[in-house]
Amino acid sequence: MNKHAIYHKPKSNFCYPYDKNIIHIRLRTAKEDVEKVILVYGDKYEWNKNKKIEMKYSSYDKLFDYYMISVKPFNRRLAYYFIMESKKKLFYYTEWGILDNHPDQNEIHNHFFEYPYINDSDIHVVPEWVKDAVFYQIFPERFYNGDTSNDPKKINQWGELPKRNDFFGGDLKGIIDRLDYIKDLGINAIYFTPIFESDSNHKYNIKDYKKIDPHFGNLDILKELVEKCHQYGIKVILDAVFNHSGSDFKPFLDVIKNGKNSPYYNWFYIHKWPIKTNPPNYETFSFVAKMPKLNTTNPEVKKYLLDVVKYWMEEVNIDGWRLDVADEIDHNFWREFRKAVKSIKKDAYIVGEIWHNSLPWLMGDQFDAVMNYPFRTACLKFFAYKNIDEETFKKMINQTLFRNTQQVNEVMFNLLDSHDTSRFINRSNKDIKRLILASVFQMTFIGTPCVYYGTEIGLEGEDDPDCRRTMEWNEEKWNKNLHNHYKNLIKLKKEHISLRRGNFKWINDLKNIIGFIRETDNEKILVLINNHENKKNVSISINHHKCIDLINNQKIDVLNKKLKISLPEYGFKIILIRKNDNKIF
Incomplete structure (x- = not known):
């Protein structure tokens, strides 16, 4: 041994x-x-x-x-x-x-x-609603312009390809105007990238943590947006940028002016004064001078940021936070952050932006989940690039599962693309079939799927800033088949508890096919995915005789305890297996 x-x-x-x-x-x-x-x-x-x-x-x-x-x-x-x-x-x-x-x-x-x-107090209790959620990520500046009166002085024409510092006029009123679209898609949770005052289009360099960016709207508009989302059964989480501020944040401006005489000098990591920006002589996010790093070990900084958390949760009634650059902030801050958040709303969702193995943050005293970029990496390799086989893909997915506890896996934030990555469709050489198969796995796998705005209609985009294109509202330019596919997948997920809360188990004896089971006590669903350009025939031993193809809503006959399925090229099946006798497989 x-x-x-x-x-x-x-x-x-x-x-x-x-x-x-x-x-x-x-x-x-x-x-x-x-x-x-x-x-x-x-x-x-x-x-x-x-x-x-x-x-x-x-x-x-x-x-x-x-x-x-x-x-x-x-x-x-x-x-x-x-x-x-x-x-x-x-x-x-x-x-x-x-x-x-x-x-x-x-x-x-x-x-x-x-x-x-x-x-x-040592048990990691995760929010139950997240297990039933399908998230939609919105980059507000690029979603929809609902109020032209608050536009920046210079905006591009909607639909132009973006450059790094461009503005297009998207705002919170625009999101309110398009909530019917989001609801119709089947979405029941939204993650907004930052909405607080900032001179950038992305708002990750915050000037005022307690003020909505004027180009996005105001406090009343945000309250209206969150209230209408809740009326639609949609949860809302905001983006917390606590690793760094903007260089025009008042405490940092005071440091620039007064140096060590500033009461805020130790709010940051200043190497030398006077302040210089090229290169910066103070700690920043990724050497970006406009993003000075906050000292979250400083009790005054901690108190200020936790007060920001309390303010937005109590004032607007949001349902959780996504945490930017979460792994560069000290663990003690996040422990106090969690206590503050959960004391206000016990079932608030806390999801960190960490791109790698995140176990130190996921043992119950800090985050509920992280943005699951390892999941995305496995999907890219298998579905988009097609440079690994089924067995390697399963091994990669297994690694992601065993890195975390079961309750974390049940609420993991599973994504295919985001505002920080090129679009999955672009990584797939613009082959819609590959995105369709990846989305099937994403929506039927254990965890909480998140759709980046526009992915569901085939919106394209390379790396930042191209991945932040404006949402396309001309339906004639949509990929309608893809849009309907997403609607149907989300509908199935909402209708079948096993796709939200069921145990996950691979079927390991299938050749050149991905197959797995999602199962609860009362329901069992089989998912089969053929990631090849030729048809595959599958035969599975089964003790049940009632099976339904959920995509086509058709009964599948089981003969001699064999379920025989023909999968078309780049095809998939989602099959409901009625539980009326002994266990299968």
């Missing part, structure tokens, strides 16, 4: 409370190296009542296999170790490593792994 590959760690994504009664236990082994894993668990104070249970083979990636089990601990306490069988030999995995012989019973208490106690 490859002992070097064995890994487990309590109080991590390998051992965590899912709720007040259940703990999830995971174990990693070398791929195809272990035949069986037994978990031995009990209460450390009553170890004589311990139990044994076989762990389920759960997943795999390029190098490792993963086992998982849910257990109900005795008295909310859990002591445990593992027994592994490899090549007909038993090994014992304890806190002291891998043993060839069972630990001496007199010394067993020194060998346990432990989750000492499930304290309620």
